Amino acid sequence: MIHQYKLAGYNIIIDQNSGAVHSVDDVAYDAIALYQDHTAEEIETVLRDRYPELTGEDVTELLSDIRELEAAGQLFYEDPYEEVAKDLKIKQSVLKAICLHVAHGCNMDCRYCFAGKGDYSGKSGIMPLEVGKASLDFLVRESGSRRHLEVDFFGGEPLLNWDVCKELVRYGRELEKTHDKKFNFTLTTNGLLIDDDVIDFCNREMGNVVLSLDGRPEVHDFMRHTKRGGGTYDLIIDKFKRLADARGQKNYYMRGTYTAYNKDFAADVIHMADMGFKETSIEPVVSAPDADYALHDEDLPMLKDQYEKLALEMLARNRRGEGFKFYHYTVDLTGGPCIYKRVAGCGVGTEYLAVTPTGDLYPCHQFVGDDDMKVGNVWDGITEEAVIDSFRNGNNVYTRDACKDCFAKFYCAGGCSANNYHTHGDINKVYEFGCELHRKRIECAIMLKVAEEEMAND
């Protein structure tokens, strides 16, 4: 299966199953569209009608090139990976990442918070050090021979429990030596409590830091409030700049959320770049459909247009040597993941679990607070095997009918189970709104890679 599209003056062919990407001229674009359902004579007739300057020899040469790519497995490659998916149950048998909810509580009062203002609609709580240590022990115990382990300090607001975060990093470094593991610690923060100690410690110990900023001051302040209701942009922006600069503008992401109130979100990402941030990200809000800030299907054309607008601006800045990174456009075409990863997805409930301040386990942070999804605790391990099995056996691109013919399936690995579950009550019924946006983002990302390669060759 192929996907072909035109964007920013480029004609692009993505061969879904081999991962090959081709940049072609108009004639080849049309020929490839016709190739599978037409004879060589029919293709020649159509092409010479559309492009009168073409000779029969030109068409013969082009068709020969297409056949060569087909024979090399780079065009119209049939999907051979369904068997791979069957191995996943074995391969996904060990844990390698936890989202550690060190604080269920927040010092901000954001209108759109999916976490129920930080406490996940449950009791507020701060994770005691002993629970954190038991969580790292649990991760090491369940990780088998996996060496690289990940721990994200999450909340609520994790800096409300900063001393415990630091102690847990020290504890993790000890576990590395005794168990031959390598921890990658990350932190997601709203920024209010960032100080020199946080900056220094993060830059020494955290592999990635996610900093919540929605973009333009008025957009950020409309949603992200202090407990007293004031805006927070001015309280955090200089702290974020200091932290990002101290990290050499690497290994962090400015992470925004867009809602119905800033459907022109490209301007928010560009604002981040204009403020000097080099690593940016923005995501659609997660919300109930009746929320005033919710996004709806009728917004899709505008949202897709915004992703395109952002890509074009990034292309222009790249050409001027003023480029910046956008999370969803940072596609690694040569060093990216193998097919196992692309089939298997995020690892929710199998490779990845969320831990609450009291040590309860959930398949991921987006299920925390849902009693039906509580699967155990860090001392006893998994107690609800049936729930975990539903993720282990039913969470890949071949268990979702909607994924089968989607060109982007090996770029998203089947999408977000939590989004599916919260929309349809079923992890295998895809959240089509998210899929539409993801397909657009992938088109933009591949276009930027094509442009980058062509710039390098010029």
Added chain:
Amino acid sequence: MKRIKTITTRDLNKSSVSGGCGECQTSCQSASKTSCSVANQQCEQKKAQ
């Protein structure tokens, strides 16, 4: 080829032979926390090469 430029990419089929070590980052641990994306993840084996 005159009309077709092929961009350098990882051959997904070949990756099924050597892949599956599972040492790569869990995708949701990166920036998004809401939108699944694997294409921007790096292969730990490739990184080490």
